[in-house]
Amino acid sequence: xxxxxxxxxxxxxxxxxxxxxxxxxxxxxxxxxxxxxxxxxxxxxxxxxxxxxxxxxxxxxxxxxxxxxxxxxxxxxxxxxxxxxxxxxxxxxxxxxxxxxxxxxxxxxxxxxxxxxxxxxxxxxxxxxxxxxxxxxxxxxxxxxxxxxxxxxxxxxxxxxxxxxxxxxxxxxxxxxxxxxxxxxxxxxxxxxxxxxxxxxxxxxxxxxxxxxxxx
Numbered sequence: 001x002x003x004x005x006x007x008x009x010x011x012x013x014x015x016x017x018x019x020x021x022x023x024x025x026x027x028x029x030x031x032x033x034x035x036x037x038x039x040x041x042x043x044x045x046x047x048x049x050x051x052x053x054x055x056x057x058x059x060x061x062x063x064x065x066x067x068x069x070x071x072x073x074x075x076x077x078x079x080x081x082x083x084x085x086x087x088x089x090x091x092x093x094x095x096x097x098x099x100x101x102x103x104x105x106x107x108x109x110x111x112x113x114x115x116x117x118x119x120x121x122x123x124x125x126x127x128x129x130x131x132x133x134x135x136x137x138x139x140x141x142x143x144x145x146x147x148x149x150x151x152x153x154x155x156x157x158x159x160x161x162x163x164x165x166x167x168x169x170x171x172x173x174x175x176x177x178x179x180x181x182x183x184x185x186x187x188x189x190x191x192x193x194x195x196x197x198x199x200x201x202x203x204x205x206x207x208x209x210x211x212x213x214x215x216x
Contacts (some may be wrong), residue, residue: 001030001208006039006172006182007118009101009132010047012077012088015122017181017194019084024200030208038114040102040168041180047097049133055093080194081126092129099165101132104142106161107151116145186211 005021007014025031050058059070074090081088101121108117120141124130130137135156142152155161175184183191183200185207191199 001033001186001204001211002035002037003204004037004039004175004184004187006041006168006175006177006180006184008041008043008098008180009105009118009121009125010096010098011041011043011180012074012081012126013194014181015086015126016077016081016084017183018118018122019086020194020197021183021200023084024197024204027197027201028204028208034204036115038105038109038118039172040105040165041172041177041182042098042102042169043180045097045099047095049097049131050095051131051134053095054129055090055095058095086126088126089129090126093126094129094131094133096125096131096133098132099162100135100138100156102165102168103155103161104138104152106164107155108142108145108147111147113145113147117142120145 005018007018025034028034056067056070056074059065059073060067063070065073071090074088078088078090105114105117105121108114121132124137124141125132130141132138132141138156139149139152143149172182175182175187176190177192179192181192181194183203185191185203188210189203189207191203
């Protein structure tokens, strides 16, 4: 069974959704027969990288909120992350366009390291306050998960995997993803958002049962 997950590395609910889905997958009887395919999505393709700003500053300016309003909202998200064992630090999170981070994920997918890339980039962005648009940072993160440094550098210095990122973004429109995270089970069932583990487990069981009927 295949589960495709559209996600953006700057999306706080995507990291939370990843954890909740993983909890469900651990409870799923046939988890060893599930293939996870990570798909690229950009919440804000036009975002300009600005290491001088954190996300609270950005939201305050972009949404017309006060800095206190932005912090209060992100405090609520931080608490949600804490409930699934994640540590968020929005005061450190750097405003960064995610396109090159998605190219790194595509390279990682080609080497069977898609999940590792997602996890490392999420942690770098939300916990460590790293600039995930900076090429030297992406080089370090890529080698952290086992990619060859020369492969990562070659990708970053070219347009490699740009088409793959754009193809995923286009495909999201085709499957009805208007936001992320967006989970598609066997191209038949979809779950939108960082739902509770039992919701994901229900989708896994339903998709599995349907697939078994078709093979009889």
